[in-house]
Amino acid sequence: xxxxxxxxxxxxxELLVVxxxxxxxxxxxxxxFQKEIASVKAVDGVSFSIKPGETLGIVGESGCGxxxxxxxxxxxxxxxxxxxxxEGRDITRLSRPAMRPIRREMTMIFQDPYASLxxxxxxxxxxxxxxxxxxLGTASEIKRRVQELLEVVGLNPEHYNRFPHEFxxxxxxxxxxxxxxxxxxxLIVCDExxxxxxxxxxxxxxxxxxDLQDDFGLTYIFIAHDLNVVRHISDRVMVMYLGQVDxxxxxxxxxxxxxxxxxxxxxxxxxxxxxxxxxxxxxxxxEGDVPSPVNPPSGCRFHPxxxxxxxxxxxxxxxPLYSFGEGQVAACHYPxxxxxxxxxxxxxHGSKTxxxxxxx
Amino acid sequence: xxxxxxxxLRTSFRTEDGVVRAVEGVNFTVEKGQTLGIVGESGCGxxxxxxxxxxxxxxxxxxxxxxxxxxxxDLLTMKxxxxxxxRGDEISMIFQDPMTSLxxxxxxxxxxxxxxxxHRDVTKRVxxxxxxxxxxxxxxxxxxxxxxxxxxxxxxxxxxxxxxxMALINDPDLLIADEPTTALDVTTQAQILALMKTxxxxxxxxxxxxTHDLGVVAEIADDVLVMYAANVVEQAEVHDLFNRPxxxxxxxxxxxxxxxxxxxxxxxxxxxxxPSLLRPPNGCRFHPxxxxxxxxxxxxxxxxKPTARDPDHLEKCHLDEETKEREAAKLLAATMAEAx
Numbered sequence: 226x227x228x229x230x231x232x233x234x235x236x237x238x239e240l241l242v243v244x245x246x247x248x249x250x251x252x253x254x255x256x257x258f259q260k261e262i263a264s265v266k267a268v269d270g271v272s273f274s275i276k277p278g279e280t281l282g283i284v285g286e287s288g289c290g291x292x293x294x295x296x297x298x299x300x301x302x303x304x305x306x307x308x309x310x311x312e313g314r315d316i317t318r319l320s321r322p323a324m325r326p327i328r329r330e331m332t333m334i335f336q337d338p339y340a341s342l343x344x345x346x347x348x349x350x351x352x353x354x355x356x357x358x359x360x361l362g363t364a365s366e367i368k369r370r371v372q373e374l375l376e377v378v379g380l381n382p383e384h385y386n387r388f389p390h391e392f393x394x395x396x397x398x399x400x401x402x403x404x405x406x407x408x409x410x411x412l413i414v415c416d417e418x419x420x421x422x423x424x425x426x427x428x429x430x431x432x433x434x435x436d437l438q439d440d441f442g443l444t445y446i447f448i449a450h451d452l453n454v455v456r457h458i459s460d461r462v463m464v465m466y467l468g469q470v471d472x473x474x475x476x477x478x479x480x481x482x483x484x485x486x487x488x489x490x491x492x493x494x495x496x497x498x499x500x501x502x503x504x505x506x507x508x509x510x511x512e513g514d515v516p517s518p519v520n521p522p523s524g525c526r527f528h529p530x531x532x533x534x535x536x537x538x539x540x541x542x543x544x545p546l547y548s549f550g551e552g553q554v555a556a557c558h559y560p561x562x563x564x565x566x567x568x569x570x571x572x573x574h575g576s577k578t579x580x581x582x583x584x585x
Numbered sequence: 586x587x588x589x590x591x592x593x594l595r596t597s598f599r600t601e602d603g604v605v606r607a608v609e610g611v612n613f614t615v616e617k618g619q620t621l622g623i624v625g626e627s628g629c630g631x632x633x634x635x636x637x638x639x640x641x642x643x644x645x646x647x648x649x650x651x652x653x654x655x656x657x658x659d660l661l662t663m664k665x666x667x668x669x670x671x672r673g674d675e676i677s678m679i680f681q682d683p684m685t686s687l688x689x690x691x692x693x694x695x696x697x698x699x700x701x702x703x704h705r706d707v708t709k710r711v712x713x714x715x716x717x718x719x720x721x722x723x724x725x726x727x728x729x730x731x732x733x734x735x736x737x738x739x740x741x742x743x744x745x746x747x748x749x750x751m752a753l754i755n756d757p758d759l760l761i762a763d764e765p766t767t768a769l770d771v772t773t774q775a776q777i778l779a780l781m782k783t784x785x786x787x788x789x790x791x792x793x794x795x796t797h798d799l800g801v802v803a804e805i806a807d808d809v810l811v812m813y814a815a816n817v818v819e820q821a822e823v824h825d826l827f828n829r830p831x832x833x834x835x836x837x838x839x840x841x842x843x844x845x846x847x848x849x850x851x852x853x854x855x856x857x858x859x860p861s862l863l864r865p866p867n868g869c870r871f872h873p874x875x876x877x878x879x880x881x882x883x884x885x886x887x888x889x890k891p892t893a894r895d896p897d898h899l900e901k902c903h904l905d906e907e908t909k910e911r912e913a914a915k916l917l918a919a920t921m922a923e924a925x
Contacts, residue, residue, distance in 0.1 A: 286770035287741075423626035423797065425855035430840030431809045432854055450770060457843035457852065494775035496800025498842055500823050505801045508775045513726070514740045 239310075239460045240444050242274040245346050246307030248293050252519065256463060266518050267467035270307075277411065280396050280438065280445040281559040282459030282476070284452055284491070288515055291448045296309055296415050298446070299333055329335040332405040333496035336417035340395035342389040348375075348400055351386040355407045374403040376432060377390045402433065405440070414446045419454060430577070437520035450488060452495050455478055461552070464488050467526040469516055470546065484547075484555035486571060487527050489564065508567045525553075525558070545582035554583060586656060587614035588791055589638070590756055595650035596630075596637045605862045607633040608616045609815040612889075613808075615759060617814070620792040620850060622632075622806030622823070626859055631795045632814040635660070635761045637679060640668050677752040681764040683744035687736040693747050694732035697754060699764040704705040704755050719750040722787075723780060742773035743834060746780070762851065766801065778805060799842060803827060811835050814860055814870035818888060821898040826829075828917060831892055831909050833875045836916050849919075869903065877904055877912075 249264040252466045268290040275281045282290045296302040298309060300316065307314045310315045316327060332355070335341035342351055352374055353367045356454035362370065378399040391398055398418060400407045405413050415434070419427040434459065437443060449455050455462055464472045464487065472485040488498045497503035517520055522529050524540040532541065538558060546554040559575040596608040608630045615621050619834055623631045633672060637644050638653045638660055653660040655671060663671070672678075680686040689697055697716035705712070713732075720728035723746040736744060745765060752760055762781070766774040784803060785792060794806060802809055802823065809826045811819040811834065819832040830836055840853030845903050857874045872882040881903050889901040892909075902909070 244794065288846040310825075316763050395858055421858070424799075425626060425837060425841050425856060428843075428852040431843065432852055435851070451843075452771070453843040457849075460615075474797050490772055494771040496798060496804045497773075498799040498839065499845065505798070508779065510776050510779055514742060521691075529925045561653070577596045 238276060239274040239281075240277045240312060242308075242310040243294075243298065243353045244272050244308040245549065246271050246297055246308070246322045247305045248290075248297050248302060249305045263519050266468050268297060268304075269518075269521070271465070271468070271470055272307075273463055273470065273473060275412075275444060275446065275566065277444055278290075278438075279461065280447055280459045282457050282462040283446065283448045283457035283465060284450060285464060285465035286450060286515060288467075288518065289465040290518070291465050292416055294465070295333070295446065295448055297413055297418050305501055311360055325359075326438060328354075330410055331410065331412040331414065332410040334398075334401050334405045334413060334415045334418045337421055338394050338401055339421075340402055342397055344389055347386050347388060348392075351389070351400060352403045352407055353374065356402065360407065361410055370407070370463055371403075374406055377437070378403045379429075388574065393426075394422055398422060398426075398430050399433065402430070402437070406437065408444070409441070410443045412446070414448070417450070418447075420449060420451065427454070435456065449570075452480075453489060455513075462511045467515060468494075469526060470556065471527065471553040472553070472557075474549075474555075475551065478551050478553050482553075482561075484553060484560035486531050486533055486559075486561060488555070489561050489566065489571065490532075493565070502553065506565070506569050509566075509571060518573055525556070530570065533575055535559060547578055547580040547582050549580050588617050588656065589615040591634075591638065591652070591653040592654070593651040594634060594653060595635050595648075596642065597648045598642075598807065599646045599648070600863075603863050606865070607862060608637065608814055611810070611817050612818070613810060613813075613817075615791045615793060618785070618789050620805055622802035622809040623793065623795045623812060624797065624802050626797055628814075628859055628862065629812040630862075631650060631810075631812050632763055634812075635678070635763060635795060636891055638817060639761065640665075640670060646718060653768070663784075667901070670704070671883055674755045675757055676759045676761065677757040677853050679745075679748050679760065679762040679765045680751050680755050682768055683741055683748050685784070686748060686769070687744060692733050693737055693739070695859060696800075697732075697751055697902075698745075700751050700754050714755060714850060716750070719754050720747070722784065723747075723750045724776075725750075730825070742769055742776060744770060745773075748837055749777070749780065749784070753788060753790070756788060757790055759791045759793065761769035761795070763795045764797070765794075767796070774801075781805065796797060796803045799838060811838070814865055816901065817869055817899075818871065818902070819900045820889070821895075821899075821900075825895060825898050827914050829892075829894070830909075830916065831898065831913060832871075832902050833877050833904070833912075836912060837874075839916060869901075 233418045246268055247270055248268040249266050251261045252263045253259040254262045271294055287290045297304045304317060305390045308315060311327060348441050356362060356367045356370060370384060375382045380396060380399055419430050447458050456476055461475050461478050465472055465486050472488045483492055489510050493509045513530055517527060524542055525544050528534045528539040544558045546556050548554050558577055560578050562575055591611060591613050594608055594611045598607060599604045611634055625631045633741060636647055649661055698712040701712035701715050714925060717728055720732060724748055725731055740753050766777050788809035796802060806823050809821060809823050810817050813834045830839060841855060843852060855874050865911055868884045869882045869887055872878045887901050889899050889905045892898045893906050
């Protein structure tokens with residue numbers, strides 16, 4: 226049996242190990258005696274690990290829990306259940322003061338470059354604040370470091386005293402990157418860092434992130450809904466659906482031979498900027514919408530929309546993560562045999578997988 | 586006669602800081618059943634072009650020039666009452682954001698029925714019947730009960746379907762879709778694009794598709810306008826545009842796109858950012874970002890002219906044919922080799 230690095234890692238050199246993390250948001254009723262009547266299962270049992278210098282891409286549609294997962298890892302949200310280990314240390318239940326030194330090691334880049342910078346503060350202050358908070362240097366040292374950072378991310382160091390509104394969207398995102406870099410972190414969680422940007426500017430930021438990774442040996446968790454962008458930047462890709470992991474695989478494997486029908490549908494839905502290729506291919510159009518995470522479907526969560534749904538199996542038994550070798554795991558009883566497949570071929574039922582489930 | 590014939594369309598806005606020239610001389614025609622894609626980055630004037638045609642810009646500060654002939658009549662100089670008769674009936678529009686373009690305090694049925702009653706002399710019962718038909722056509726499950734639901738009871742993709750139903754309810758000859766799938770997830774986007782294609786086949790409408798996504802253009806457009814800083818920089822049939830792009834900005838756009846089918850270590854990036862339309866650069870608007878910039882580009886605006894190979898392929902660049910052919914071939918080889 227193959228060992229999949231995705232879910233049962235523990236070779237010892239992982240930077241971050243996430244085990245069975247859950248995040249439920251309670252839905253309450255009543256004003257004084259709040260009674261919990263249900264919960265939104267935003268993240269429901271996610272496990273993965275990431276090695277130093279690696280980029281893990283996380284894709285999924287809106288509401289699949291990818292941002293909530295990122296916030297749990299950053300401890301901006303308290304996970305309901307599960308374990309998060311950073312550099313061999315369990316940080317899941319650390320108090321805020323105990324967490325503070327670890328915050329130097331992991332930082333975050335946010336999606337919206339307009340909302341994530343304080344409009345009343347100067348750029349120099351915004352980038353220098355993490356240094357000040359962690360007591361890294363005197364005022365003049367911090368200023369020198371900030372100017373150095375501005376140069377690293379491709380901005381003019383003389384813009385130190387400007388306000389965020391004086392910059393364009395792409396430049397603001399560079400400021401966000403500089404701020405994340407300030408404390409020399411090991412891990413940067415990028416939550417949709419380019420989705421608010423125009424394509425030409427998006428390419429600039431993607432190239433910058435790649436260069437910085439080479440220069441500083443950074444590890445990225447890169448969250449995006451754009452599969453093209455994720456493919457470009459990631460070493461490994463994790464596909465999420467309704468709070469769970471559907472598939473994890475090295476990039477080339479995932480895009481060449483996806484196993485989960487949902488991954489296949491996602492891949493086939495991406496418009497191709499080439500009329501000859503794009504129009505020949507038949508998109509696997511999924512029916513309906515993503516169900517509510519308050520009351521997720523039984524069995525496999527994808528079954529109500531799945532083109533190869535098998536009654537009495539998929540809606541009863543929740544698929545474990547099966548291992549397909551080459552570091553590829555997928556949670557599907559009837560994985561795709563090959564790729565590409567037409568919608569019709571997918572619908573003709575595949576046979577039950579002979580792959581081994583990962584040990585829990 | 587073309588359905589819509591836009592000639593030298595110009596739009597400028599008077600603002601506190603000066604005059605913003607948002608559209609500087611756009612020409613195109615749309616034939617029956619044809620899909621025109623307008624592609625460009627934010628602020629390039631693609632939406633303003635269509636809002637101008639529809640007469641939807643704020644009156645007070647807008648100066649409009651040129652012509653937009655709809656079946657021979659100029660939409661830009663039409664009486665407001667005549668324009669209202671065309672808008673929503675012969676020409677309709679889908680907006681980018683399905684969350685904000687429906688009225689939250691009325692049921693979707695009421696909003697759909699209103700669109701019919703404004704333009705057709707029918708009873709409410711007939712209008713409701715028509716609304717139901719359209720909701721079914723755009724694939725809303727249980728349309729009979731959902732017609733009395735409010736917009737907040739629908740998901741984003743479903744709301745966009747309602748918007749499409751509303752746009753198609755009077756059998757328009759032209760449908761203008763302004764980034765109809767940008768706010769949606771990829772799988773929903775695929776559903777909506779597939780739906781628009783089928784409906785176009787069934788209803789024979791022409792479509793103007795405004796988007797920033799070259800992928801969407803490649804999937805559904807017949808002809809494409811590439812806009813940059815209020816100008817059309819390239820205009821061609823879709824296969825021709827992707828096989829022989831002629832303008833450095835188009836090359837930049839194609840190169841900066843990460844692709845599923847091609848594996849490139851580094852994206853070609855266009856340096857800098859789009860210029861402010863308040864004070865656009867002299868000469869070619871793209872010259873400060875263009876890697877092929879020459880002296881002439883800084884002073885003289887190039888003309889939008891046909892290429893030697895194809896009179897229907899227009900481009901606005903000073904570079905010589907030879908360089909353009911060579912660069913286009915290079916770009917194509919780069920993406921094709923990887924794809925193969």
